[in-house]
Amino acid sequence: MQVTMRSENHVGYVTLSNPPVNAIGQVLRMGLLEAVRWAERGRLDRVIVSGAGGIFAAGADAKEFDAAPQEPHLPEVLNAIDESFVPWIAAIEGVALGGGAEIAMACRMRIMAPGARIGLPEVTLGVIPGAGCTARLPRLVGLQKAVEMITTGKPIGAQAACSVGLVHTVEDDPIEAAFLVNSEALGCIVPTWEYHAPAHDADLFRMARENLQAKMPGQEAPVRALEVIEAGLALPFHAALAYERRVFLELKTGSQSKALRHLFFAQRAAKAPAHLKGAALEVLHAAVVGGGTMGAGIAYALLSSGLQVTILEADAAGLKRAEDNIGKIIEASLTRGMIDAARAADLRSRLTLSTQYSQAATAQLAIEAAFEDMAVKQEILGKLDAVLSADAVLATNTSYLDINEMAAPLMDPTRVIGLHFFAPAHIMKLLEIVQGAQSSDRAIATGYALAKRLGKVPVRAGVCDGFIGNRILARYREAADTVFMDGSTPWEVDDAMVEFGYAMGPYEAQDLSGLDIAYANRQRQAPTRDPNRRYIPIADRMIELGKLGRKTSAGWYRYPGGGGKVEDPIVADLAIEEAHFSGITRTDYSSQEMRQRLVLAMINEAADILDAGIAQSAGDIDLVTVFGYGFPRWRGGLMHYADSLGVETIVAQLEILAQEDPIAWKVSPLLSRCADAGQSLAEARPMR
Ligand code: 3H9
Numbered sequence: 001m002q003v004t005m006r007s008e009n010h011v012g013y014v015t016l017s018n019p020p021v022n023a024i025g026q027v028l029r030m031g032l033l034e035a036v037r038w039a040e041r042g043r044l045d046r047v048i049v050s051g052a053g054g055i056f057a058a059g060a061d062a063k064e065f066d067a068a069p070q071e072p073h074l075p076e077v078l079n080a081i082d083e084s085f086v087p088w089i090a091a092i093e094g095v096a097l098g099g100g101a102e103i104a105m106a107c108r109m110r111i112m113a114p115g116a117r118i119g120l121p122e123v124t125l126g127v128i129p130g131a132g133c134t135a136r137l138p139r140l141v142g143l144q145k146a147v148e149m150i151t152t153g154k155p156i157g158a159q160a161a162c163s164v165g166l167v168h169t170v171e172d173d174p175i176e177a178a179f180l181v182n183s184e185a186l187g188c189i190v191p192t193w194e195y196h197a198p199a200h201d202a203d204l205f206r207m208a209r210e211n212l213q214a215k216m217p218g219q220e221a222p223v224r225a226l227e228v229i230e231a232g233l234a235l236p237f238h239a240a241l242a243y244e245r246r247v248f249l250e251l252k253t254g255s256q257s258k259a260l261r262h263l264f265f266a267q268r269a270a271k272a273p274a275h276l277k278g279a280a281l282e283v284l285h286a287a288v289v290g291g292g293t294m295g296a297g298i299a300y301a302l303l304s305s306g307l308q309v310t311i312l313e314a315d316a317a318g319l320k321r322a323e324d325n326i327g328k329i330i331e332a333s334l335t336r337g338m339i340d341a342a343r344a345a346d347l348r349s350r351l352t353l354s355t356q357y358s359q360a361a362t363a364q365l366a367i368e369a370a371f372e373d374m375a376v377k378q379e380i381l382g383k384l385d386a387v388l389s390a391d392a393v394l395a396t397n398t399s400y401l402d403i404n405e406m407a408a409p410l411m412d413p414t415r416v417i418g419l420h421f422f423a424p425a426h427i428m429k430l431l432e433i434v435q436g437a438q439s440s441d442r443a444i445a446t447g448y449a450l451a452k453r454l455g456k457v458p459v460r461a462g463v464c465d466g467f468i469g470n471r472i473l474a475r476y477r478e479a480a481d482t483v484f485m486d487g488s489t490p491w492e493v494d495d496a497m498v499e500f501g502y503a504m505g506p507y508e509a510q511d512l513s514g515l516d517i518a519y520a521n522r523q524r525q526a527p528t529r530d531p532n533r534r535y536i537p538i539a540d541r542m543i544e545l546g547k548l549g550r551k552t553s554a555g556w557y558r559y560p561g562g563g564g565k566v567e568d569p570i571v572a573d574l575a576i577e578e579a580h581f582s583g584i585t586r587t588d589y590s591s592q593e594m595r596q597r598l599v600l601a602m603i604n605e606a607a608d609i610l611d612a613g614i615a616q617s618a619g620d621i622d623l624v625t626v627f628g629y630g631f632p633r634w635r636g637g638l639m640h641y642a643d644s645l646g647v648e649t650i651v652a653q654l655e656i657l658a659q660e661d662p663i664a665w666k667v668s669p670l671l672s673r674c675a676d677a678g679q680s681l682a683e684a685r686p687m688r
Contacts, residue, residue: 003031004052005038011179012039012047012086016103021058022051024099026070028061032103033077039086046186048178049107050091051100056116059098062125062261065252074099074131075241078106082132082193087186091174092116092167097155102131105140108189109181110167111174112158118166119155125264126257126634128225130248135232135240139195141166147208147229151222193237200233218501219634220256255644259636263626266619266637270457272448279445281393283453287312287360288367289380291322291353294397295369297425300329303347304426305453310352310360319353326351329426357387364389365446367419369397372520377406385410393443395419396434400466400521403436414440417447420467422628423513430628431456432467457627462614465525469624471609472602472638477518478664479601480506481536483594485579487587489572490556496591497598501632506598508565509630511555519543533663538574547571600654603642607668610639611686618643618681643680651675 002018002025014035016022039047051057060074081088081103090096090104092112101118104110112118120137122129129137129150138146141164149156158170171177205226212222228247232240251257272280285308288299295311302309311326313319330347333339339347352359360366366388368380377396384394394416396403407413418434431454433447444460451458461467466474480493494505510518518539529535542548542555549555550562557565579586589597606621615621622637635641642650651672657665674684 001031002028003035005035007042007044010042010045012042012044013175014039014047014049014088015052016049016057017052018061019053021055021095022053022100023058023061023063024074024103025061025064026072029072029074029077033072033080036077036080036084036086039088040084044086045183046178046181047086047088048091048175049088049103050175051094051096053094055094056090056092056096057100057103058095059100059121060130062264065125065127065257065261069249073245074102075245078102078131079193079238079241082106082191087189089178089181089186091178092118092158093174095119095155098122098129099131102129102133102136104167105133105136105192108191109178109186110161111177112161112167112170113174114158114170114172116158117155118158118161119153120150121153121155123151123153123219123221123225124260126219126221126254126260127251128221128228128244128248130245130252132241132244134225134228134244135197135237136192137166138198138229138233139192143198143201143204143229143233147204147226150225150229151208151212153222197233197237197240200230205230218632220254221251224251256634259634259640259644262619262636262640263622263633266623267457267627269619270459270623271452272445272458276441276445276448279441280449281364281391281442281446283364283446283450284308285310285360285363286365286367287363287384287388288369289313289384290368290370291318291325292369293325294421294423294425296322296325296329297423297427298367298369298397298421299326299351300333300347301421301426301454303350305455306350307453308350308352310354310363312357312360313353313355315355319355322353329424357383360384361387361389363392365393365395365450367395367397369421372399372401372517374401374405377401378409381406381410381416385412385415391415391442393417393446395443395447397421399470400524402465403434403463404438407436407438413438415443417443418461418463418467419447419450420461420469422469428628429455429457430469430624431458432461432469432624432628433458434461434463434467436463457623459620459623460616462612464609464612464614468606468609468615468621469628471614472605472621472625473629474518474521475601475605476598477506477510477539478536479598481538482534482661482664483589483597485536485538485575485582485586486584486589488589488594489567489575491567492589492591493594493598496594499591500595500599501635502630504630507556511549511557511559511565514549514551515539515542515555516548530663534661536578538578541574541578542571545570596653597657599638599641600650600657601664602638603650604654604665604668604671606638606642607670607681607684610681610684611668611670613686618684639681643682647671647674647679647681 004015087108089109090107096104096118120129145164161167162170228244286302287310288295289312291311311322366384403418407416417439420432422428431451490507497505547554553559558568609615618639621639625631625638654667
């Protein structure tokens with residue numbers, strides 16, 4: 001029974017009960033329809049509908065979206081509520097999202113608890129609301145607000161919902177308040193479907209379309225939602241619903257919705273494996289070594305999660321820099337209204353900065369975020385090892401280095417893990433948890449618990465150069481540099497990847513992070529690099545020219561006066577020169593060819609990473625590429641995208657490229673095995 005009903009003194013109490021989030025599947029829909037008939041049979045004075053477990057409803061059950069829809073459909077159920085002679089009141093606690101919000105909108109009245117949220121996140125799952133919202137919401141809150149809520153998918157709080165007219169009142173106990181509503185007053189409220197639709201506003205739709213084009217390029221659902229809202233204004237209510245339903249069903253079976261659902265569930269599946277349950281150390285105090293940009297971001301994230309934080313620095317100058325860096329983040333959060341002055345004071349009160357490692361003695365977790373140098377990091381871990389208690393976890397934020405080598409000199413290398421944050425660390429959602437050969441269950445479990453506390457998406461990675469994300473990134477850049485040298489420009493490559501859906505291409509992104517980081521990395525790798533592998537020297541020439549990226553106002557692009565990017569002919573000439581020195585006849589790549597090369601290079605590398613057990617699953621690689629590296633979310637992540645192309649097709653395309661360069665384009669054995677077995681990457685069996 002997913003809907004329970006009871007009546008007392010002619011008041012019906014209907015409770016949605018499908019833990020944990022009261023997702024609306026077929027059984028719940030049947031129960032709700034039965035509740036409408038039950039209330040009518042009993043000629044009840046009103047029905048108060050609420051959700052069990054402190055949550056109204058999270059929307060349609062997205063697990064049902066792969067199958068054909070089963071009756072009764074939600075629009076019919078909600079029409080039955082809206083048109084019933086028994087008035088329904090929604091008593092909303094927790095969240096009312098998607099179909100949950102639509103249930104509430106079909107009720108005669110809505111009452112919300114102060115902390116509750118209501119919203120239409122359908123577009124984040126690649127669909128539009130499909131149970132009447134595009135017709136009901138504009139009638140309730142007006143066009144502007146309805147367009148904003150439906151196309152952004154962002155939920156709003158109770159007070160905001162009340163002030164725009166979406167809910168009638170905000171009450172501590174919405175069920176009790178619904179019981180107390182005067183029957184006569186309730187009888188005077190017109191059913192939502194009888195409200196007049198707002199007048200069409202051509203300017204509003206034009207601006208909304210331009211806004212979506214700029215902010216959500218490539219995404220179908222928000223634009224389709226806009227189309228449906230607009231068309232609905234000219235249609236009778238039920239015809240508008242039918243149109244909405246048609247578009248909802250069309251999008252539900254489309255590739256973007258599949259991709260976004262895949263990510264939604266992959267994100268939720270990214271949690272500590274069952275065998276680590278109860279193994280995590282409770283962390284109350286964390287130390288961060290190094291207060292540079294990354295260290296300060298990590299410290300801010302830790303402070304925001306309520307921890308006591310000590311930043312350790314080498315000297316007074318380092319302390320000053322760390323203090324400035326964290327101060328800047330706090331100020332920026334204040335300016336953006338993300339925190340208020342009291343919260344800023346609270347964060348500052350839990351922060352200590354020191355050059356004395358003894359200040360961190362009570363920390364249960366230390367994260368080193370120092371310079372990317374093995375000796376420096378080993379020394380830091382050694383010092384932490386000496387002052388922190390024996391069970392404390394020592395983490396390194398290294399992006400590339402071998403954590404087994406780093407942990408080796410310690411008395412207890414089992415306490416070491418990698419916690420690879422992404423810049424800016426207080427904003428980016430991804431956290432790679434790097435498991436060394438000897439990392440203990442407790443250390444790994446503590447990493448997962450920290451990710452949960454910080455609201456990050458944890459992905460476990462094994463040890464290799466660059467782990468999951470940076471190893472794929474290195475191959476992506478190598479492929480980009482090859483395309484550049486052999487017949488393109490950084491801006492053409494960037495444009496090709498922006499067209500694919502990245503917010504920025506590889507060259508603009510590297511200008512932001514700085515070309516010197518990748519250079520230091522290439523220097524480190526030089527002694528072990530395969531001498532037969534083609535090496536593209538252009539990035540090294542950039543270092544010689546002092547073009548390090550935005551920080552020097554010149555990198556792959558120029559940034560005159562520190563402003564916007566400008567194409568730099570000198571950079572384009574470097575490729576022509578280097579190609580000439582190497583005897584290469586440059587070709588003209590179409591943007592489709594550039595994109596294909598860069599994406600195939602990443603897929604091939606990722607397949608090797610999966611095969612070697614560095615990543616646990618294709619889904620984990622999807623999370624890394626989307627939440628750490630800007631792979632377009634609506635393509636579902638790198639491996640989901642690869643599966644949508646088909647592994648056989650990918651292998652065939654790689655084999656063609658391998659004729660050009662058999663080393664760089666050597667087909668991953670995992671891809672070949674999958675192609676032979678007709679398996680997708682999601683089903684792949686790694687060698688390990
Ligand atoms: C829609 O409504 C279309 C309609 O307009 C039209 C219909 C005709 N379905 O996130 P959590 C599961 S589209 C199935 O970890 P939290 C989730 O997988 C829908 N399952 O908890 C997880 O399972 P597990 C529009 C769902 O407290 C468990 O619930 N609605 C759904 O951090 C707990 O979730 C949305 O897009 C679902 N819809 O956050 C809302 N939702 O434990 C999506 C959750 O097995 N949901 N689950 O891993 C959310 O935003 C968050 O889950 C919520 C709770 C805020 C509700």
